[in-house]
Amino acid sequence: MTAVTVAAPVAPRRVRTRPPLTQLAAPALASAVAAIAAVDVLFRWFLPLTGSLGFWLSAYAAFLLVYAGVVALTTGSREAMKDRVATVVLASAGLLMLTVVVLVVGFTAVRGWGALRHAGFFVHTTAETGPQDPLKSGGIYAAAVGTLEQVLIATLVSVPLALGTALYLSETDGRARKAVRIVVETMTAIPSILAGLFIFAIVILTFGFQRSGLGAALALSVEMLPVVARASDVVLRLVPSGLREASYALGASRWETVKRVVLPTARAGLVTAVLLGIARVVGETAPVLLVAGFTSELNYNPTSGPQLSLPLFVFTYVKFPIDNAITRAFGAAFTLVVIVLVLFVIARVLGNRQPGQRWLRRVR
Amino acid sequence: MSALTVAVPAEPPRRDITAVLPRADRRLALGLRGAALTSVSVLGLIGLFLLIKAWPALHRAGWGFLTERRWLPDVGRFGIASVLEGTIVIASIALVVALPVAVAVALFISEAAPPRLRSALISVVDLMAAVPSIVYGLWGFFFLQPRLITVSRWIAVHVGGAVPFLSVHDPSTASSFTSSAFIVGVTLSLMVLPIATSVMRQVFAQTPQAEREAAYALGCTRWAMIRGVVLPFGRSGIVGGAMLGLGRALGESISVFIIVSPVFTYTTHPLQSGSNTIAALIVERASESSTFGVAALLAAGLVLFAFTLVVNTVAGIIVARSRSGAATEI
Numbered sequence: 001m002t003a004v005t006v007a008a009p010v011a012p013r014r015v016r017t018r019p020p021l022t023q024l025a026a027p028a029l030a031s032a033v034a035a036i037a038a039v040d041v042l043f044r045w046f047l048p049l050t051g052s053l054g055f056w057l058s059a060y061a062a063f064l065l066v067y068a069g070v071v072a073l074t075t076g077s078r079e080a081m082k083d084r085v086a087t088v089v090l091a092s093a094g095l096l097m098l099t100v101v102v103l104v105v106g107f108t109a110v111r112g113w114g115a116l117r118h119a120g121f122f123v124h125t126t127a128e129t130g131p132q133d134p135l136k137s138g139g140i141y142a143a144a145v146g147t148l149e150q151v152l153i154a155t156l157v158s159v160p161l162a163l164g165t166a167l168y169l170s171e172t173d174g175r176a177r178k179a180v181r182i183v184v185e186t187m188t189a190i191p192s193i194l195a196g197l198f199i200f201a202i203v204i205l206t207f208g209f210q211r212s213g214l215g216a217a218l219a220l221s222v223e224m225l226p227v228v229a230r231a232s233d234v235v236l237r238l239v240p241s242g243l244r245e246a247s248y249a250l251g252a253s254r255w256e257t258v259k260r261v262v263l264p265t266a267r268a269g270l271v272t273a274v275l276l277g278i279a280r281v282v283g284e285t286a287p288v289l290l291v292a293g294f295t296s297e298l299n300y301n302p303t304s305g306p307q308l309s310l311p312l313f314v315f316t317y318v319k320f321p322i323d324n325a326i327t328r329a330f331g332a333a334f335t336l337v338v339i340v341l342v343l344f345v346i347a348r349v350l351g352n353r354q355p356g357q358r359w360l361r362r363v364r
Numbered sequence: 365m366s367a368l369t370v371a372v373p374a375e376p377p378r379r380d381i382t383a384v385l386p387r388a389d390r391r392l393a394l395g396l397r398g399a400a401l402t403s404v405s406v407l408g409l410i411g412l413f414l415l416i417k418a419w420p421a422l423h424r425a426g427w428g429f430l431t432e433r434r435w436l437p438d439v440g441r442f443g444i445a446s447v448l449e450g451t452i453v454i455a456s457i458a459l460v461v462a463l464p465v466a467v468a469v470a471l472f473i474s475e476a477a478p479p480r481l482r483s484a485l486i487s488v489v490d491l492m493a494a495v496p497s498i499v500y501g502l503w504g505f506f507f508l509q510p511r512l513i514t515v516s517r518w519i520a521v522h523v524g525g526a527v528p529f530l531s532v533h534d535p536s537t538a539s540s541f542t543s544s545a546f547i548v549g550v551t552l553s554l555m556v557l558p559i560a561t562s563v564m565r566q567v568f569a570q571t572p573q574a575e576r577e578a579a580y581a582l583g584c585t586r587w588a589m590i591r592g593v594v595l596p597f598g599r600s601g602i603v604g605g606a607m608l609g610l611g612r613a614l615g616e617s618i619s620v621f622i623i624v625s626p627v628f629t630y631t632t633h634p635l636q637s638g639s640n641t642i643a644a645l646i647v648e649r650a651s652e653s654s655t656f657g658v659a660a661l662l663a664a665g666l667v668l669f670a671f672t673l674v675v676n677t678v679a680g681i682i683v684a685r686s687r688s689g690a691a692t693e694i
Contacts, residue, residue, distance in 0.1 A: 053511045054518060083585035090476050093468030094485055097561075100554060101492050104503045111506065164399020172396055182680070183404045189608065189676035190669070191615020192497075193643045194410060197665045200650075201413040205658070222410075225403055255388040276494070283496020285618040286643070290650050311618075314498050318505075318622065326506075333499050340494050348487060 027070045028088060035063035064089070105341075108334045114324075115139075115331030122335075127297040131317065131325035140332050142298040143313035146213055149302045150292075150309055151282055153217035158225040159274055165225075166232035170239075171258055181233070187226035195222040196287035203291065211293030213302030216309065219287035228277035235269030236262065272351040279343040283336045285311035310336050411669060418663035421656065429663060434628050435645065437653070437660040444642060444664050450545065450631045451641040451668075454620065455613035457549025457634060462556040463606055469557070470564035470605075475590055486565070493558035501619030504551030509542060509623065512550060516541040516635045524635075532636045543625035545639035551623060552616055556609035563608055563683065567601025568594055600682050607679030611672050617643030642668045 039059040067088060072081045114135050115121050121139040129138030165184065169177050199219040203209050239262050247257040263270070293306025294316060301307075310332050317329035385393070422429060425442060432443025473485050517535055524531030532540045541547075571594050579589040595602075620641050626648055627638035642664050649661055 054514055057515070079585050079588060083587040086587035086590070087476055090468050090472035093465050094472040094477065094481075096465060097469050097492065097557065098485075098488060101488055101495075103507065104495060104499060104554070107503055107507050108499055111502075161399050161403050164396050165403040168396040168400035172393060174397060174400070176400070180400050180404055183407050185680055186673060186676055187403075187407050189611045189615075189672060190407070190410065191617065191643055191672055193615065193617040193646055194414075194665055194669055197646065197650075197662060198410040198413055201417040201662060202409075205417050206413070222406060225406065229403060253386045253389050255386070255392045258392065279494045283498060285496070285498045286647060289618075289647060311496065311498055314502070315618065315622075318502060330502065333496075333502055336496050337499055340496065341491070344487075344491055344494055 024084070024087075027074065028067055031067035031070055032063050035059050035066050038062055038066075060092070105334075105337055108330055108337055112327060112330030112332075112334040114327045116334060121328075121331055125296065125298045126328075129296075131320045131322045131328075133324065135324055135327060138328070140310065140313055140328075140335060142296065143308045143310045143332060144335075145298065145300060146216075146292070146302075146307040146309040146312075147282060149300075150213050150217040150220055150288070150307070151278055153214065153302060154220035154224050154281060155274065155278060157218065158221035158277070159228060162225050162228035162273075162277070163232055163270070165229040166236055167258060167262075169233045170236035171254070171262060184226050184229050184233075188230060190226075191286075192223055192284050193286040193290075195219045196290040198222060199287070200290045210304070211291055211306050212304055213292060213299070213307030213309075216288045216292035216307065217302060219291050220281045220284060223284055223287055224277045224281045227280050228273050231273030231276055232266075232270055235266050235273055238269065239265045268350045272347040275343045275347040275350075279340045279347070282339055282343070283311055285315050288312050289315060310339075411666070414662050414666040414669060418659055418666050421659035421663045422666075425660075425663070430667075433630065435649075435660075437657040442660050444667055446628045446630050447640045447642050447645050447664070448667065450639045451614055451643070453631045453634060454545050454549050454552065454639060454641055455610055457546060458552035458556050458613040459606060459610055461550050462553035462560060462609060465553075466557050466560035466564060466605065466609070467602060469561045470568055471590060471594070473561075473565050474568040475586065475594060486562075489558045489561050489565070492554075493562070497555060497616060497619045498622070500551055500554050501622035504547065504554075504619060505623050508551060509547050512547050513538055513541045516544065516546055520635050529633055530635055532633060540637055541635060543623055543637050543639075545624075545631050545634040548620050548623050548639065548641075549634070551619055552613045555616060555619070556613050559612050560605040560609035563605035564598065564601050567598045567604075567683070571597045604679050604683030607675055607682065611676045611679065614641075614675065615643055615668065615672050617641075617647045620644040621647040 036059050039055065039062050043055055043058070064085060068081055068085050071084045072078070075081065075084075109116075118136050118139075120136060122144070123141050124137065124139035125142040126138040126140075127142070165180065168174060169181055174180075196219045199215055199222065203215045203218065204211065209215065243261050243265060244257055247261045252260065288309050288311055292309060292312060294312060295306040295308055297308075299305050299307045313332045314329045314336070317325045317332070320326065421437065421442075424440060425432070429443045430448075431445050432441060433446035435442045435447070469485075469489070473482055473489075477485060516532075517538075519530055520532045520535050520541070524535075534540045575593050575597070576589055579593045584592060621644040624640060624644055625638050626640045626644065628640065629638075631639040646661050646665055646668075649657060653661060
């Protein structure tokens with residue numbers, strides 16, 4: 001018997017269509033260092049452009065030039081050079097955006113830290129605090145109460161309407177669906193100041209009510225309604241039609257299908273839609289400004305008297321030409337950012353679940 | 365041969381089938397229709413109430429409302445010519461600054477970024493869109509402005525000689541450059557950026573895979589593929605994203621109000637201190653105006669309403685028409 005030797009299958013060599021990251025990053029890094037060094041020297045002696053922003057703009061331009069040269073020399077190909085330079089430009093745009101977000105959030109935190117580090121900032125009001133008083137006294141409690149109540153009312157008003165509209169779009173065969181969808185999309189783009197003006201024109205000019213937290217809440221719900229309706233519409237359209245058809249095949253009516261199948265399947269997505277709607281309006285200043293009126297006193301009652309809210313607090317205090325007042329404004333602004341951030345993270349976590357995941361798991 | 369007769373089966377009598385919906389279903393249909401109708405009517409009501417309440421002012425000013433640049437409602441001399449022009453100038457600056465970055469970020473997310481970075485960046489774009497505008501206003505005023513002034517000055521001194529509209533009266537003092545249309549525009553670009561980016565990203569991502577692969581098979585580099593396939597394919601996405609961004613920039617009020625120093629002359633030199641927009645005008649005057657002044661402000665709001673409505677509708681149509689945009693969320 002002769003031994004048959006079988007060649008062990010060789011794993012096919014992986015073909016790289018593009019050099020590994022290290023090989024791409026090294027010249028870019030070297031070019032960056034060279035460019036910064038060169039521009040630094042130029043800046044000290046020659047260039048009239050001053051300031052850190054000018055420095056970084058020049059350094060970036062120099063970096064692109066140096067990098068293009070390096071790639072052209074090492075690869076010897078015009079196309080490769082264009083490709084690499086374009087990739088670097090795209091990546092730096094992404095980096096720029098990231099930097100801006102970090103700077104906006106970080107700057108707000110740093111400028112507001114003087115107020116934020118006192119725990120009293122969250123439990124006191126500024127009713128008996130002048131703008132110039134030390135940061136230990138006074139805080140955003142009244143504003144936080146106002147924001148909480150106004151956003152809650154806005155949610156109660158807008159979510160049922162928004163959900164009904166979204167269900168109308170996805171669950172009925174109404175003839176006006178296309179028109180409704182277009183109008184809702186247009187409404188998301190209405191400037192927020194107009195939501196305020198609208199409620200101002202109705203509630204205060206037409207019906208003669210005084211400025212109050214309730215009016216502000218209505219203005220916010222005008223703002224929130226289309227946002228929630230559109231997001232819910234998208235979520236409801238993701239519900240697999242097989243589930244609906246199965247329900248109809250079992251003899252369920254439309255109402256039963258909506259209640260037992262569609263809504264539970266889309267629950268996580270609908271919660272996300274509502275959270276994103278809240279995140280959108282919680283920091284809206286323009287609608288609140290016209291309708292809520294200003295007071296620095298604590299007002300639990302949204303139906304009568306002016307009511308403070310966080311955006312209004314920021315807006316009012318930032319106008320004082322006094323350092324302590326501006327620090328308070330930044331403290332409140334950072335509180336707003338944190339609220340938006342938290343809402344956003346919750347929405348992301350919920351939104352990453354597939355629609356129907358929960359439902360299917362229960363069946364299995 | 366005998367005739368073959370075939371009996372034609374008589375057609376059964378037609379039965380009309382009408383579905384009798386259960387009562388709960390009828391109520392549901394009614395409720396949903398009512399909700400949809402209410403939501404839709406809000407848009408009409410906004411226009412209607414602005415028109416009704418602005419009518420005294422519009423009636424008094426007549427067509428002069430569109431050509432008068434001063435804002436003195438109590439002596440009957442008021443119009444939106446200067447603020448409308450300022451609105452357009454500032455929104456254009458925001459668009460010019462934001463658009464290249466938005467296209468680049470959108471391309472980076474859809475074409476170049478590694479998958480994990482991609483989803484992180486998408487979240488960052490969404491978060492950037494959710495940051496309240498007043499926070500951008502604070503940042504623009506306290507962080508950006510001192511740094512941008514140096515850039516303004518450089519442009520005014522070195523380019524202003526050749527291009528008259530980029531010059532300023534007195535480049536030696538910083539106060540010539542503060543609160544200018546340029547600084548407002550750059551701040552607004554931060555709010556335009558996420559909106560434009562997310563529309564463009566979604567359109568770019570729908571470029572057919574086969575066409576990309578065909579480009580690669582012809583020996584294209586990635587950049588060549590992007591120029592040859594993704595950009596032509598996503599052109600309507602770029603235009604639509606830009607117009608939606610424009611809509612946002614036109615209507616932004618609070619951050620403009622915080623930064624700008626209001627004037628009622630035409631904004632001819634964007635680097636020079638002083639400009640104004642319709643939305644900022646409303647914020648500025650709403651609390652201190654007389655009844656007639658408020659009517660005049662509502663008239664200005666009505667113009668803004670019509671303006672943004674047109675811009676956004678056109679943007680929506682452009683995005684919807686694109687071959688790619690069929691399933692795009694704006």
